[in-house]
Amino acid sequence: MAVFLSTYVNKVDRKGRVSVPAEFRKVLSGQSFQGVVVFKSLQYAALDACSAEHMELLSDSLEKLDPSSEQYELIESTIFGGSVQLSFDGEGRILLPGDFCDFANIAEEAAFVGRRKTFQIWEPKALAEHENSMRTMARTQDISLSKMLARASQLNGDGRGRAL
Amino acid sequence: MAVFLSTYVNKVDRKGRVSVPAEFRKVLSGQSFQGVVVFKSLQYAALDACSAEHMELLSDSLEKLDPSSEQYELIESTIFGGSVQLSFDGEGRILLPGDFCDFANIAEEAAFVGRRKTFQIWEPKALAEHENSMRTMARTQDISLSKMLARASQLNGDGRGRAL
DNA sequence: TGACGGCCCATAAAAACCCATGATAGTCCA
DNA sequence: TGGACTATCATGGGTTTTTATGGGCCGTCA
Numbered sequence: 001m002a003v004f005l006s007t008y009v010n011k012v013d014r015k016g017r018v019s020v021p022a023e024f025r026k027v028l029s030g031q032s033f034q035g036v037v038v039f040k041s042l043q044y045a046a047l048d049a050c051s052a053e054h055m056e057l058l059s060d061s062l063e064k065l066d067p068s069s070e071q072y073e074l075i076e077s078t079i080f081g082g083s084v085q086l087s088f089d090g091e092g093r094i095l096l097p098g099d100f101c102d103f104a105n106i107a108e109e110a111a112f113v114g115r116r117k118t119f120q121i122w123e124p125k126a127l128a129e130h131e132n133s134m135r136t137m138a139r140t141q142d143i144s145l146s147k148m149l150a151r152a153s154q155l156n157g158d159g160r161g162r163a164l
Numbered sequence: 165m166a167v168f169l170s171t172y173v174n175k176v177d178r179k180g181r182v183s184v185p186a187e188f189r190k191v192l193s194g195q196s197f198q199g200v201v202v203f204k205s206l207q208y209a210a211l212d213a214c215s216a217e218h219m220e221l222l223s224d225s226l227e228k229l230d231p232s233s234e235q236y237e238l239i240e241s242t243i244f245g246g247s248v249q250l251s252f253d254g255e256g257r258i259l260l261p262g263d264f265c266d267f268a269n270i271a272e273e274a275a276f277v278g279r280r281k282t283f284q285i286w287e288p289k290a291l292a293e294h295e296n297s298m299r300t301m302a303r304t305q306d307i308s309l310s311k312m313l314a315r316a317s318q319l320n321g322d323g324r325g326r327a328l
Numbered sequence: 329t330g331a332c333g334g335c336c337c338a339t340a341a342a343a344a345c346c347c348a349t350g351a352t353a354g355t356c357c358a
Numbered sequence: 359t360g361g362a363c364t365a366t367c368a369t370g371g372g373t374t375t376t377t378a379t380g381g382g383c384c385g386t387c388a
Contacts, residue, residue, distance in 0.1 A: 011369070015343090019368050037169070059167065059280055070305075074298055081277040081284075084170040085187070090345060091368080175379065179332085183378050254335070255378075 002027055004114035009124050011109055016101065017093040018110045024119060025092050027051075035087035036094065038121070039079060040103050044130065047096075047104050047121040052085065054117060096121075166191055168278035173288055175273055180265065181257040182274045188283060189256050191215075199251035200258065202285070203243050204267050209290055211260075211268050214282040216249065260285075 008021035020036065028036065033052040041048050058079070065072055086094040096106065105123040113120045113127065122130070138144075172185040184200065192200065197216040205212050214222075222243065229236045250258040260270065269287040277284045277291065286294070 013370065015370095017369090022367060055169075056167070062280075070301065074302055076279050077277065077295070077298060080167070080169055080280045081171050083278075087344090089343095090347095093368090095343070177380065179381095181379090186377060253333095254337095257378090259333075 003116045004119040005116075006114050007127075008112045009109055010112065012096070012101075012106060016095050016098070017089070018096060018121075019091065019093050020088065021112050022092065024112060024114070025088065033085070033087070035085060037083050037085050038094075038096075038100065039083035040100065041120065042078075044120075045104055045123070045126055046130075047100055047106075048118055049121060050118040055083070167280045168283040169280075170278050171291075172276045173273055174276065176260070176265075176270060179259070180262070181253070181259050182285075183255065183257050184252065185276050186256065188276060188278070189252065197249070197251070199249060201247050201249055202258075202260075202264065203247035204264065205284065206238070206242060208284075208294065209268055209287075210294075211264055211270075211285040212282055213285060218281055219247070 004024055004027055006023065008023070010019045010021065012018045028034070028051050031051055031053055035052070036049045037052050037055045038047050038049045062072065062075060084097055084100070086096070088094060096110070101107065104121060105126060106121070107123070109124050111122040111124045111127045113122060168188055168191055170185075170187065172187075174183045174185065176182045192198070192215050195215050195217055199216075200213045201216050201219045202211050202213045226236065226239055226244075229239075248261060248264070250260070252258060260274075265271070268285060269290060270285070271287070273288050275286045275288045275291045277286060
């Protein structure tokens, strides 16, 4: 499987620990580093997370960009300076740094949202609002999943719908 | 995982000592020289630091440059001539030379910023300002992380944009 | 001698580790 | 099919270890 799916809401205890959903941990289980890399989302009041390996992949792709560009500078300081490596404790929990919690307004509970290769961590209410606005946008712009799938399978040239 | 991640702010005591973050020390732990190589940044009022081994790597790439170029001269004198080897004391601290502190305006506190293969040492306020200007630059030039990531993963040959 | 780097030790706070519990889900067998 | 047994999970709390930070002592070298 190896992709992050579904949404889970877990409690943050008084020490700032949160259980990473077992399903997510299973996705990460083959890796050498038992934990996740987390950074502040550039778009939302939420946190982005991925495996250390995915981060290295990102790191490798970085080297293929023009290193003299300002973008390189930007991405390196933003991503690597702004991310943290959080390892699991014996029970599969991570300890969210205080400023990360503040950034995402996370206090009592944290929502883990699977996003395929990565996942996000939201304050549950903020997530609900965000999903509402997403749905509204989808309606007003007439976006539907089945249409997208139909288009995708045309592009794939096999005429058959392909399962995601 | 052998890359420098995250940002840590530590105090500089009256002797000029600063703890190098434990996570950074772990990255360096496999090396023969227990310490770091530090030099003044060519771009900012900050210090650049890396392992002695990475320094050798830099040295190798320098040799591939045209020795008649201005860059060669600049790098050779500034980086290699101006760098210092600082070893850890028993508690994982380094002693920053006075002129290095002056150069980066470091007095009470020092911010260690992970930059993958290297890290930087900033005066915390200066770092905050620098990050602000980075953000502004990103906005005015319409650089978005997701675009960059998409480009990076294209270069990686997987053809799909990566959602973050 | 006196500034300074190199050591050692002390301490409070934070992080990592270990164990216990209740709840849930999953399995097995009658 | 239903019920008991088991495994897994999220959660909480306590304990140990690590970390950052401060200070002191002692050579060295100008």
